[in-house]
Each structure stands twice: as structure tokens, then as C-alpha cells.
Amino acid sequence: MRISFHGTLRIYALLILPLPLLIVVGYLLPTAGVLGWSLSLPQPGLQNYATILDTPSIHSVIWRTLRICLLTTAISVAIAYLIAFRWRFASARGRMLIELFVLLPFWLSMLIRAFAWLVLLRNDGLVNQSLLTLGLLDEPLALVRNELGALIGMVHFMVPYAVLPLLSSMGQVDDSLLRASSSLGAGRWETLRNVFFPLTLPGVAAAMATVFVFSLGCFVTPALLGGGKAAMLAESIYIQMFQLSNWGLGAALSIVLMAMVAVCAVVFVKLVGVGRFTGRQA
């Protein structure tokens, strides 16, 4: 049977239709619904957004969220870079070991990990007790039940997520490029700075984006380890929706969260240059 060219196109269009349809139904419609809630509950209008603009405690939650998430991203990606770098130049057996230890935390529940940190970092936990008995401290360090604890827990949680895109990106760096660079006279640091690092930037951007978005939505770890002093935006949304059943404000806060993610996505893309992802030269 011979179908015209346009007929073929139409058939192909029909075949791929399910995917955009799924995205619209599964993602865009509910998001529009949340936006609708923020504008209509409990009364139609922009009151919920006015509340967000007017309430200083909500501002401090948003700043705290941004601060903790940016810090988490920076620290996690830095640690992940070191891990991935070690992996890049390791033997096959070394690589296997590193992969095992990076993937192992994925099999542990987030709650168990948070509680483990509590046990370690509490005032009478392992870390403080050993430092006290060694005589290095007079009073226990407040390592947990504050922002520092939340940060530690979140970094621990995020490092495996940051390592994976970096592994893939570093794995793609051709050894011969590095050898070429040193054969042209560049020292190890120069090669690292001018050849290796720029080539891994797409991986770094992907890792930063992943960690940042995940940490924005994270609230169990900061809630447990932050002792109530590290309240994040995600937890505020949970409280508004479930504890107080104030759906309008919860929805408005969700839209604010989405806007933050969108802004950061744009910033990341601009910083790194979309060309790097699509393969076109910038």
C-alpha cells in the first residue's frame, strides 16, 4: 500500500501523540489546578499571594530554604566531584568499590539515615562522647537539631544523586585529550583546569540541577535533624495542606516553589550554555 508523504507524517504524528497527551493530563492539568486553588480558595482573588508577600515569617522560610538548598548543592557537588574524579582514574576493581559505596545508600530508607545521624551527632551521641572523653571539648557541640544538622543530613542524602551524572560525564572525557595536553607541555594542574574541568561542566550542571531541585522538595531530613529550627518551604506547604487544611495558601506556596525552580533552571542553563547539552557549539 503506498501512502503519500503527508499521510506518513500524519500517521507518525498520531503515533507519538500519546506522550504529549500524557504530559498534559498528568502534569500540566494538575499544575493548572493547583494554580486555580491558589487563586480561588478560600475566596477568589490574589489574597494568598498577598499573604505571602506580607508575612515576614514566610519570607524567612523562603530565604532559609534557598540558603540551605544552595549550600547543599555547592557542598554535595564538590564532594561528588572528588568522588567521581577518583573513580575516573581508578582501576576496574577500584571503580566497582566506589560504585558500590555510592549506590549503597540508595537501598537505605531516608528515615533510617536521618536517625543514624541523630545517634551520631546528638549531645550524647558517638561524636560528642568521643570528643568529650578525649578531653578535646568541655561541652558537647551542637551538631544536630539545628541548621547545621539539617545541612549534614541533606548533603549525605544528595551526594549519590550528584555523583551519578558526574560519573557519566567524566567517563566520556577521552584519555587521549589529556595526554595530548601534557604532550603539548601543560602541567597536571593546567590540564585539569583547562582541559578536564571544562569538558565535565555539563555533568556538573546536571548534578547541580538535580541536587538543587531535590533539596527544594526535601523536608523529612531537615524536619528530623533541624529540631524545628530549619523549617523549609516544603514543610510549610505540608503544614498548610494537611495540618491546617488551608489549601489556598498551600497551593500559592507551591506555585512560589515552582517559580523558584524555574528561575534556577533558567539561570543554570544560561550559565552553562544550552549548546553544551544539545551538542551545538555555543
Added chain:
Amino acid sequence: MKDKQHFIEDVAQIAQQRVEAGTLSRRSFNQLLMVIAAAAGMGPLRKAFADSGSVVVANWGGDAVPAFEKSFQAFNAAGMKLQVDGSGPTEGAVKTQVNSGAVRWDVCDGEMYSSYRLGKEGVLTPIDYSVVDKSLIGYGDVHEFGLANYSYSYVMGYDAKKFGKNPPKSWADFWDVKKYPGKRTLYKWMSANLECALLADGVTPDKLYPLDVDRALRKIEELMPHIVTHWSTGAECQQLLRDGEVSMAQMWHTRAQLVKQDTGGAIDWGFDNAIVAPSVWMVPKNNPAGAANAMKFIAFALRPETQAKLMEVYNMGPVDSKVNSLLSAELQKINPTAPDNLRKQVQMNNLWYADHYSDTLNRYLALIGG
């Protein structure tokens, strides 16, 4: 389920024998193993496709689930079984279920002020007082959309090894970190916190309501450097006391009793100056088992014998002081609504919470969030 396990083990064994004999290919064996694993996993999943012949009671999980199951064992209404779901019927959860039409719970053990609010929003079924005998309730709110199901108190749990000789007797003692050194913990969702703060600041119980929120928040701020964290689950407050992270905790009497038993008396508590409150039975609209069965369950749960059983199993106080005489002497000592204990306590006013909870909670969390 047990039979299924045996059967599956048997199938696996037979398959293995066949592979060794060469009559079953390795590939088919692997496929069979995958199917078996899926079937085994389906076991618990089957329960989630709720058996249509059960009344589902929702509560806050943990030890409370087996407690409910044990106390309400004798419930039987036209062949329906009881199922206890511990996922926590928060206001938002109930509202979501009713609005989306996928109601999973028949009767919810919720917060009393939630029943006022949800009732106003129209997501609850009115209680049928021709089936439920409200005269059985001696203590606790009874209104169109909910009724008291059991009572509990916010008490001071304290380290008996340190303070046993001179135990704290009032919330002023809780705030006194010089006389009773150590850290403190309070309830994150703020119920009773403000009352404790005002009582510590010298307000007499009869002048407590309407709560002077500013004064209470100032008092809380005073204690904040000594609050190590706010607990949000019952198990958490038990753990904080038991591990010595705090020397005094504002906690539910049920948990205080549990940690006292766990530690053999190293942690103690009392009803002095405590805040007593009722919990509520509420029925979401369009519940799966139907309103009639929900009311039958509530009527059953309200019977004096059932109330006594609940007290015996989990120390949840009855809502009728007459039930006290059915209890043993030890249980009477820890019963919040025993006349001797009720006298020492302050009763929580849930109508105030129904009107002011949201705004006040926002202020409270903003304060403790730093």
C-alpha cells in the same frame, strides 16, 4: 497468607527439581521465579484493595493500631470485620478523600477541633444519635459532627532519677531550668502548649480562656534556648526522655506511662496541673461501609465495657467517669477522667482551637523556627 507461602515454596522446589532433571529450561525457571516473587508480593497488596466487608477505623499509628485492634475485637455488625488504619486522619487528608470521592476511612479518631472545622466545611456525616447513646458521655464535647471517644492528658514526663525526690508539680516548675536543670521538649503542633505557658506564667485555670496568645508566646520564647526540639510523634517524645536528651517533656499521658514502664520507673509523671482533652470520633461523608455501619461501630466503642478495655490495653481514658469503677486500682490511678485526677487538671477548650488554631499555629511555628 501462610498457606500461600507454603504453596509457593512448594512450586519453587518442584521447579528446581525439574531444572536439575533437565525437563525445565533455565529460562523458564527464571520466568517462574519472577512470577512467584510477584505473587508473594501481591499478598499484602490484596489487603489494600479493601475487603468490602470491613469497617475501617483510622488512627495515628504506632502502638495505637494494635491497641485499637485488641480493644475493639468484639465488634461484629452483620458480619463486618474491623480494620485499623494507622495513617493519621489529618484534617487535610479527610478533606482530600471526601472531595476526591475516594474515601478510605469509615470512622476517624481525630482532633476534636478538626471535627468542628470539617463539620462546618460539610465533609462529615452528622452523627446519628438515635443509634449512638450520647448520655454515656460524661466528659468531652458532643456535637452534630463528632463526639468524644476517649480522653487523654498532656502531662509532664520527668527524669525520676534526677528529680524523684522533689518532682515537678506545675508548669512553672517545667519552665524553671535552675531548679530542674536539663533540656525540654514540647509538642510541635501546639495543642496545650499555650495553656502550659500561661499556667507557668501564673494565670489561674479559670481565667485561661480565651487564651492570651501574645503572653503565651512570650513565655515560650523564654524557654526556647532550653528546648532541644519539638516532638511531632508519640514515639519521638518517648525516645527523647529515655535517651536523656531532655530531662522533662510535655507529653501525652499514654506515652508517659509507656516510657515509665519501659524504663522501670526511671521516668515518671503525674496528673498535677495537666491539661486533659478529648479525642473525637468523626465520620467522613460517603464512607465506604456506609453511615449505618459507622454509627454501629461508634455505639459499640462507647459502651462502658469497651471503654474499660481501651483503658486497660492502651491507657486511653474513658469519656465517662462512671467507667472508672470498672477499672482496677492501678488503672484508676492513671485514668485521666477518674474524679481524683480530673480535679487536678485543666480542661482544654476545643471551641477556642476550632476558631483560632490555624493562625496561632502559624505564629507558633514562625516563633520556634527562628
